[in-house]
Amino acid sequence: MSKRDRHGSRAWSGGGTSGNGPQEWRGRVASLLAAGKTREALDTAKEWFKERRSPESEALLVDAYEARLRALTARGLYEEARELATRLRERFVAYRDRFAGVVRQSEMLGGKFETLVAELASTPPPRRGEMERILGRKLTDPGMLADSPLLPPNDPLRRGARAVADLFTAVTSGPLPDGALARLDEIPRQSPLAPWKLLVRALDAFYRRADAAVLANLSAIPAESGPARLVPVLRRLVGEGAAPDHRSLAVATLLDKVDGGRARLRSALKEVTRALETKSERAAVSAAQSVLSLLASAPVAVRRTFTASLFHQWVRLDLNPAALMRVLGRTSDPEVVRLAALAVEPTGAWDAALAMWDQYLAAAIAIGTLPARGLEPALILLHMVELFPADPREVWDLFDVESEEELRRLIHAKELPECFDRGRLLERALAAHPDSRVFRALVAHHDAREPKRANAEAERWRRAHPQELEPLLYLIRGAERRGSIRRALGLVAEAETLNRVHPEVRQSRFRLLLASAERRIKESKLPLASTDLDLVEREPRAGEGDHAAYLTALRWAIARKAKDAEAAAGLEGALAARTGNPVLNELILDSVSNAFGVEPPSPCRMPSPSETIDAVARGLDLFRGLERPLAVRPYRFTHVEGSVSRASAAQLHSLCLGGLWLPRPSLTYVASGQGLAVGGPLLHRFLLARGRVLGTAIGWEERERARQCLRAARALAGRARDQETVREASATLETLVSAHTFNPFGPADDERGELTPEAISSIIAAERGHRHLPHFEAPTASRKRRRRRRRQGDLLDDLLALIGGTP
Amino acid sequence: VNPFAVLGIDESADDAAVRAAYLAAVRKSPPDRDPEGFRRIREAYEAVRDRERRLELSLFGPPPLDRLEQVLDALPAERRHVGPAPWLAVLQADHR
Numbered sequence: 038m039s040k041r042d043r044h045g046s047r048a049w050s051g052g053g054t055s056g057n058g059p060q061e062w063r064g065r066v067a068s069l070l071a072a073g074k075t076r077e078a079l080d081t082a083k084e085w086f087k088e089r090r091s092p093e094s095e096a097l098l099v100d101a102y103e104a105r106l107r108a109l110t111a112r113g114l115y116e117e118a119r120e121l122a123t124r125l126r127e128r129f130v131a132y133r134d135r136f137a138g139v140v141r142q143s144e145m146l147g148g149k150f151e152t153l154v155a156e157l158a159s160t161p162p163p164r165r166g167e168m169e170r171i172l173g174r175k176l177t178d179p180g181m182l183a184d185s186p187l188l189p190p191n192d193p194l195r196r197g198a199r200a201v202a203d204l205f206t207a208v209t210s211g212p213l214p215d216g217a218l219a220r221l222d223e224i225p226r227q228s229p230l231a232p233w234k235l236l237v238r239a240l241d242a243f244y245r246r247a248d249a250a251v252l253a254n255l256s257a258i259p260a261e262s263g264p265a266r267l268v269p270v271l272r273r274l275v276g277e278g279a280a281p282d283h284r285s286l287a288v289a290t291l292l293d294k295v296d297g298g299r300a301r302l303r304s305a306l307k308e309v310t311r312a313l314e315t316k317s318e319r320a321a322v323s324a325a326q327s328v329l330s331l332l333a334s335a336p337v338a339v340r341r342t343f344t345a346s347l348f349h350q351w352v353r354l355d356l357n358p359a360a361l362m363r364v365l366g367r368t369s370d371p372e373v374v375r376l377a378a379l380a381v382e383p384t385g386a387w388d389a390a391l392a393m394w395d396q397y398l399a400a401a402i403a404i405g406t407l408p409a410r411g412l413e414p415a416l417i418l419l420h421m422v423e424l425f426p427a428d429p430r431e432v433w434d435l436f437d438v439e440s441e442e443e444l445r446r447l448i449h450a451k452e453l454p455e456c457f458d459r460g461r462l463l464e465r466a467l468a469a470h471p472d473s474r475v476f477r478a479l480v481a482h483h484d485a486r487e488p489k490r491a492n493a494e495a496e497r498w499r500r501a502h503p504q505e506l507e508p509l510l511y512l513i514r515g516a517e518r519r520g521s522i523r524r525a526l527g528l529v530a531e532a533e534t535l536n537r538v539h540p541e542v543r544q545s546r547f548r549l550l551l552a553s554a555e556r557r558i559k560e561s562k563l564p565l566a567s568t569d570l571d572l573v574e575r576e577p578r579a580g581e582g583d584h585a586a587y588l589t590a591l592r593w594a595i596a597r598k599a600k601d602a603e604a605a606a607g608l609e610g611a612l613a614a615r616t617g618n619p620v621l622n623e624l625i626l627d628s629v630s631n632a633f634g635v636e637p638p639s640p641c642r643m644p645s646p647s648e649t650i651d652a653v654a655r656g657l658d659l660f661r662g663l664e665r666p667l668a669v670r671p672y673r674f675t676h677v678e679g680s681v682s683r684a685s686a687a688q689l690h691s692l693c694l695g696g697l698w699l700p701r702p703s704l705t706y707v708a709s710g711q712g713l714a715v716g717g718p719l720l721h722r723f724l725l726a727r728g729r730v731l732g733t734a735i736g737w738e739e740r741e742r743a744r745q746c747l748r749a750a751r752a753l754a755g756r757a758r759d760q761e762t763v764r765e766a767s768a769t770l771e772t773l774v775s776a777h778t779f780n781p782f783g784p785a786d787d788e789r790g791e792l793t794p795e796a797i798s799s800i801i802a803a804e805r806g807h808r809h810l811p812h813f814e815a816p817t818a819s820r821k822r823r824r825r826r827r828r829q830g831d832l833l834d835d836l837l838a839l840i841g842g843t844p
Numbered sequence: 845v846n847p848f849a850v851l852g853i854d855e856s857a858d859d860a861a862v863r864a865a866y867l868a869a870v871r872k873s874p875p876d877r878d879p880e881g882f883r884r885i886r887e888a889y890e891a892v893r894d895r896e897r898r899l900e901l902s903l904f905g906p907p908p909l910d911r912l913e914q915v916l917d918a919l920p921a922e923r924r925h926v927g928p929a930p931w932l933a934v935l936q937a938d939h940r
Binding site: 177178205206209210211212240243244246263264266267270274285286287288290291294295296297299302303306307309310328332335336337338339341342343345346347348349350375379380412413416417420 | 846847848849852854855899900903904905906907908909911912913914915916918919921922923924925926927928930931932933934935936937
């Protein structure tokens with residue numbers, strides 16, 4: 038069936054029109070036109086025209102065509118209307134003027150620029166508005182309007198177009214001078230150029246990096262205006278909004294030219310993130326490849342940062358690193374292995390990371406990117422050593438061995454890679470570069486295992502770095518531990534030539550001479566002990582605090598050992614005069630008597646609570662500082678704990694520290710509680726003491742309280758710039774957290790986050806309210822065999838298989 | 845962000861080159877006009893100012909980014925003046 042049949046005109050004709058008069062034909066066409074059926078009306082008019090070619094039927098046909106053209110134009114089919122009208126102008130010459138008008142209107146409405154402008158030039162102002170609106174929609178280059186000869190040179194629209202065109206060229210070609218945009222002020226808001234004015238302003242703001250102004254101007258550009266097509270592109274360029282249509286070559290070219298491909302890189306990076314969020318490994322690999330190709334000309338550092346970050350997220354999401362390693366290059370590429378090792382480290386799979394570092398080291402040395410000797414390999418080997426768990430039993434558990442020797446046997450038998458021998462790694466590091474850090478690690482490694490070996494390494498260290506104090510200090514401590522006081526004093530003399538004012542050097546001579554005197558008292562070499570004491574008394578530290586009282590007590594012990602009762606009585610009197618506190622005399626003499634096996638004097642009778650508090654606080658400070666055991670009759674502690682409200686802040690602080698040192702947790706708990714109640718500048722220290730002592734209590738609630746106290750102590754100490762307390766609180770907090778939770782990515786966010794002043798006040802108030810003493814009895818330690826703690830299933834095996842290593 | 849990228853230097857740069865790059869970057873982002881930019885530059889300089897630190901960074905770095913999109917921060921945010929043609933091409937291509 039033909040279109041005509043479908044539209045039904047034939048049916049009307051076949052229904053007996055033949056023979057109808059002009060009135061019927063015209064009536065029928067008119068009714069169809071009135072119903073908006075222009076096609077059917079045209080077909081009917083054609084029918085009559087074919088049947089009877091008369092001026093009347095031709096006029097009716099022209100009317101129908103004209104109606105049809107207007108219908109096409111109304112539907113936006115400007116091109117179709119224009120082509121039809123052009124043909125009709127040739128066919129119906131007598132009516133060409135009627136069709137010419139339609140052609141012009143179609144061209145104008147269809148955006149034919151010249152027609153629109155010509156029409157605009159010849160149209161009086163009242164009708165010009167509609168045409169300007171069309172122009173506003175169709176204008177894609179203000180230069181065309183500015184250059185059009187159809188508008189008079191002084192036409193405001195042409196002048197405005199010139200200003201816009203000039204400024205558009207200028208703003209896209211270089212920075213605009215100040216005030217350049219003032220020319221745009223002439224353009225009224227109703228002008229078809231108004232969107233262009235906004236676009237030029239947005240571009241100027243874009244190049245000035247005033248992104249808020251860019252977005253403000255863009256938001257005012259009407260969506261149907263000519264420049265609106267640049268709105269999503271500019272939004273994209275300032276990092277706002279969705280990506281514009283990248284299928285458009287023109288858009289892609291513009292983005293690339295303006296931002297050097299940054300917008301495409303941003304989209305590609307978002308693709309990787311999206312793929313990772315959905316754990317879609319294949320999509321993530323594909324998107325990562327796109328990013329890498331876009332970064333091909335970026336600096337190496339940028340590419341490396343991307344790769345490292347991608348690896349990190351990849352491993353954290355438990356995706357298979359092997360797939361990523363293949364994308365990034367050859368799996369034996371040392372750089373890829375290095376980045377993979379760094380990504381694996383935070384997951385807790387230290388053994389996998391260690392093996393990968395070993396692989397990296399071998400590969401990098403083999404291809405020459407790392408020297409075989411020098412600081413670089415030494416630092417890597419040290420880093421590998423640091424990956425080992427602090428507790429060697431964790432290493433043994435992992436490999437099902439019971440001792441270091443058994444582990445070494447497995448390594449020697451090549452059942453395990455050599456990299457799992459910490460000592461061997463340190464030897465390799467030392468061979469690569471005898472750096473102080475390597476020596477320090479080597480000495481620390483052997484210190485707990487083989488003190489003799491540690492001493493020998495410290496000697497090597499001292500010979501390799503004769504100007505360094507650290508090995509000397511280690512050797513001094515070692516000699517002191519072994520009782521080689523003369524040797525230690527010789528080393529102190531050497532240390533004094535290097536750095537006389539170093540605190541440990543300054544304290545060493547006093548400590549060693551004192552140790553020598555004490556040993557000679559024990560050996561009953563009393564004259565030699567007196568000589569040593571003479572030397573000790575010449576040291577500056579002898580005058581600090583209650584040291585002089587302790588030295589007097591040592592002389593009293595010598596007198597008692599020599600059975601010189603008169604001298605002993607005199608020294609007791611001297612001691613009483615020195616301390617001014619009979620309870621402190623009792624504590625010092627009791628402690629010295631215990632240490633040297635002499636009879637203690639009788640206890641002090643009926644001291645006041647203040648005297649007892651002062652004595653215990655000073656005694657704890659003295660003996661803690663000297664690292665000597667303090668003998669306190671238990672009822673003295675009970676008295677102190679029952680009367681802490683009489684203690685000063687300084688005494689409370691001494692009692693807190695002393696309680697931790699003894700250890701007597703109840704003393705610290707009570708004293709810190711009183712300290713928190715008193716407040717003052719030592720508040721953060723009382724919180725620290727409270728946190729530390731609660732950390733030793735039994736029960737989760739106490740541990741949680743400990744955590745809160747330590748966090749509050751750290752925060753307050755930070756504000757008071759007390760770095761020592763900050764460090765101590767952080768270290769205790771870390772021990773507390775790591776001892777009770779497994780967190781492969783380090784402390785939780787709330788551990789790192791700073792407490793608000795309100796939160797700190799609330800913690801302090803809560804601690805002040807806790808009156809009952811917690812249970813401090815330490816649980817019996819039992820060593821349970823721990824199995825391999827692995828977040829990643831067979832990560833080590835997978836990765837080693839990939840990089841060609843042997844687990 | 846990788847300090848080498850922030851300062852726009854190669855990983856093989858020596859102390860003098862690092863210092864020169866730092867001073868040039870500070871001139872572009874002085875603390876009074878671009879405090880955030882200055883902070884980043886200062887941090888980058890501290891991370892690579894001597895050989896030892898550069899070595900540490902090249903062996904155990906770069907630190908991973910929290911978000912991959914932060915890679916863009918390391919790239920110069922260019923806004924090139926390319927003339928009117930590419931801009932008009934978008935309008936006219938879509939128009940056609």
